[in-house]
Amino acid sequence: MQNGETQRGELLRIRDLVVEYTSEGETIHAVNGVSLELKKGKTLGLLGETGAGKTTIAKSVMRILPETTSKINSGEIYLNGKDVLLLSEKKMRAIRGKSASMIFQDPMTALDPVRRVGEQIEEVIRLHNNTGKNEAQQWAMEMLETVGIKADRAREYPHQFSGGMKQRVVIAIALACKPELLLADEPTTALDVTIQAQILRMIEKLKKELDMSMLLITHDLGVVASQCDDVAVIYAGEILESGSREDIYDHPTHPYTRGLFDALPDINKEVRRLTPITGRMIDPTDLPKGCYFQPRCAYAKKSCRHERREMAEISPGHHCRCTHFA
C-alpha cells in the first residue's frame, strides 16, 4: 500500500510538502508545495538562493525542524516507501544517522566543541549498531581514515582542526552507518575554493563506494554541473523547474533559471557585463497571489500577477512552471 506511492528504484519521494515558520507573530511560508523524487544511486541537486527553503526541505526529511517555531502543514515524505512524517519519534530516531544522514552547511559550528572528534563519530556508531566501545573506537578511526584524516587524530578536539578537516569529520559522522540517503546541505559553501573541490570529489567517491543516493543542496551552478544527475530549481519555497542536468543546462526554460545562467560568466562568450537578476527575493511572510517570481521577471505579463501556474511537462522528464520559453 504505502509502496504504491514509491515507484521502483525510488528512494525518496516528497509530495506537496508545505512548511511554515512563525516568528514574532508572523507566518513565514518557507516551503509551499514541493514535490520531488530521488532515484536510488542518483544525485539530485536542489538549486536556489538563500531563503528559498532548501534547507527546510532537508530538515523536514530528517524531521529536525525546530519544534516550537516550525510546522509541517501538509505533504508526505516517503523514504523507502514509508512516510517518515507518520513515524513515531522513536522510529524516526532509528532512521536518523542510519538510513538517512545529513551534512550541514557550516562545519565550524557543526561539531561539539567539548568532545573529541573520535567520540563524536563513535556516538553515532554506537547508537545504531550493537558494538562495544573498543569496536566503535576502531570503526570511528577507520571512518577518519576514509575521509582522509589520520586515525590518531581521533583524540583531538574540533578546535584543533581546520574548516575543511572539520567538514571531513562531519562527513565521517554522516557516513559512519552507511546511509542510503545523504542530505548534503551546502557542504562546501563555508570552505575555501580549493578545499571545496577536494571535499566534493571525496563525497562523490564515497557516494559510489557506499552506493548512496544524495540530495545535494547548493546555490552553486558549478557544483550542480559536476555532481548531479537531476536538478530542481527552487524559488520562494516552490520548485520552478526540474529535470535532468542536461535539461536544465542545455534548455533552461524558466525565466529564473535562465536568469541564473545569464548571471554566470561564460568563457566562450565575449560579454562586457553580466546580467544579474534584479530585485530581491519576495517576502516569505507575504506571498503574492500569482507567480512568485513575477516581481523580478523581465518577461512577466499581466496574467502572471494573478494566475498560479502548475508544473507542466515540456519534454519527457523536464518540468517547468513557466511556459514563456517552452
Added chain:
Amino acid sequence: MARYIVKRLLWMIPLIICVAITIFTLMYFVPGDPAKIMAGTDASQADVELVREELGLNDPYIVRLGHYLSDVFLHFDFGKSLINRSSIGDALIERFPRSMTLALSSLLITLLVGIPLGIIAAVNPNTWKDRASMFFSLIAVSIPPFWFALMLVVIFALNLNLLPSMWYGGASGIKYWILPVVANSVIGVAMQARQTRSSMLEAMNADYILTSRAKGLSERGIIFRHALPNASIPIITESFFTVSASIAGSLIIENVFGIPGIGVYLVTALNTRDFTVVQSTVIFVAIILSLLNLITDIGYAAVDPRIKAGFAETGKGKRKLKKERGVAL
C-alpha cells in the same frame, strides 16, 4: 595546567596587595582619631598621645602602610581592635568557620537547586515548568534577602514555632542553620537558575545540537551529552559570582540571626567605629574571595578543552574569553 595555576596565583598576589593598599588608604581618610577611640572617651590628652605613639599614628602615611602590609602579609597579623584591643586575626579565625558554614551550605543549595531548575526550564521552553521556575526566580531576585530572612523568622520561628529564630552561644544542630541557609540561598538559587537556563538555551540552539539530533540521538542524550557540557562553561564562569554573592549575603544574613561570624563582627565594628577591624575584615574577605576565584578559574579550565589548550601556551586565551562575556552582578 600546573603552570597556569602558579601563574594565576602569582597574579593574585599583587591584586590582593593592591586591594589592601586601597582599603588602608580609604580608612586613612576616615574622620575621627583612632587613638581617641582606643583610649576611650574619658582618657586624658597624655593617654591619647601614648596610644597614638603605640599605634604608630605619628608616622607618615607611607610608613604606616608599610608596617600594616608587612604585618598582614608577612606575619599574618591583622592588628588589634580599637575598642577592646583584642587580636583581630584571632577573632577572624574563630568566626570564619561559622560564616563559611553558612556561605558554603547556601552555595551547595544554590547549585543543587538552581542548576536543575534552570535545566528544567530550558529544556521545556515556554511551558508551565519554564514559566513557573522563571516566575519564582524573578520574585526571588526582587526580595531583599535580609527582609526575606526577617519574614522567615516571623513565620517559622515566631508564629509556627518550628525553628529557632536566633543563634545561641554554643548552640549547634541543623535546626539553627535552616532559616539562615534558606534565606541566604534563595537569591542565589534564582540567579543560578536564570543563568543556567540562558546558557542551556544558547547551547540548545547551537548547530552541533542539530548534528546530534541528525545522528539519531535522543532528546535526553542531546541534553546530557552535548548541551549540558557546553552550557556548563558559562555556568562555571558565573559560579564565582554565586560564591561571592553567597559570601556577601552571609555577612548580612548573620546579622539577622545573630550568628557570630565575620559579618556580625564587621557590622558591629562599623557601628562602634572600630576601623582597624573594618579594614582588616574587608581585606580578609577579599583574600578569601580571590582564592575562591582561583578555584572557579581552574574548574573553568577543566571543562573547556579550548581553554585548556590556551593555558598550555599563554593562559591569555581564558582571560580574554572570560572578559568578553561581560559579566553583570
Added chain:
Amino acid sequence: MMKENPAYSSASPEGDSHSVDCAQKHEYEHGHEHVRGHGEKHGHGHGGRGHVPGSGFWRRRKGQTGFSIFLRRFLRQKMALACFIVLVALIAICAFAPLIAPYDMATMDLTAISQSPSADHLFGTDDLGRDIFSRCLYGGRYSLAIGFLSTALALVIGIVIGACSAYFGGMADLILMRVLDLLSAMPSILLAIAISAVLGTGFDKLLIALSISAIVPYARQLRAKMLAVSQMEYVEAARAINCSIPRIMFIHVFPNAMTPVIVAATMGVAQQILSAATLAYIGLGVRPPSPEWGAMLAAAKTYIIQYPYMLIGPGVLIVISVLCINLVGDGIRDALDPKMKR
C-alpha cells in the same frame, strides 16, 4: 544604490549574501530572525553612497527609526508594560507624597502607638505613633531616587571608563582594567560597605558609595562589546570607505555596544534599591528617622516579636518596585534584542 550595481551581483543566486551585504550579516548577528531564510526581509533601505549599511539596531529600516521599532516591540509585551505603568504610578505617588499621604511623615500621634494595619492606618503605625503608610510614601523618594541616581552615576562613569579603555587601548586600557579588577576584587555590597564606612551616613554619601560599587559591570561590558563590535564587518566596511575613526566610534560602534549596557543598567536600578536597603539595614547609608525603606525596616526589626506587621509595608514596597524594574528590564532587553532573550 547597491542592488542596482552589477558589480555586487555575482554568478550564483546566493552570491550577494557573501559579497554585498554586511548589513544582512549583521542582521543575522544581531537581528531578530531566529528562522533561517527569513533574512532577506529586512534591510531594504540600506546602502547608498557614503553610508555604511546596517549600523545595527538604531538605524535598521528606512523610514523606521530604531526607537519606533523598540517602542512597538516593547508595547507588545503586556507584562513589562503593566510593570512599567505600576512603576510610573509608584514614582508619581512617592513624588507627590505630600499631597497624597494621609498623615505627615514626622508627626507623632501618641494616642495611636504601634497600631496594627487598619482603615485609618493602612500599614499601621510605628512605635512613635507615626503612620507607616505615609512614611513609606515619603521613603520611596529616598529609595527610588537612590536607585535611579546611583545607577545613572555609575553608568556615566562606567561608560567613560569602558569607552576610553576600548577607544585608546594600550596603556590606558591596561591601567583602567586593572582599576576595575581592583574594584571587583570584592562583592559590590562589601565595596559599598567599605566606602560608606569611610564617608559616613547620609543620602549623598550613600549615593557615592553605591555608584562606585556598581561601575565595574558597565565599564567591562561596554568595553568588551565595543571591541567585539569593532571587529564586525560593517565597521570594517566603514573603515574601507574612509570614515574617520571618531565617526566610526560614535556612529557605528558606540550605539551598538550600548544595547547590552542599557539592559544591564535597567536591572542595575533594582540591584541598587536592594543594596541601599541592605546598607540602611546594617546602619549605613540613610538612617532613621529618615523614612528610607531599608531604614524603616532596620527600625522595625527591634519590634519583630511584638509588632511584626511593621516589617510588611516597606518590605512589600521594595519587592514591588524591584520586581517591576526587573520585569521592565526584561521587556527592554527583549525589545532591544530578542536574541538576548533568556
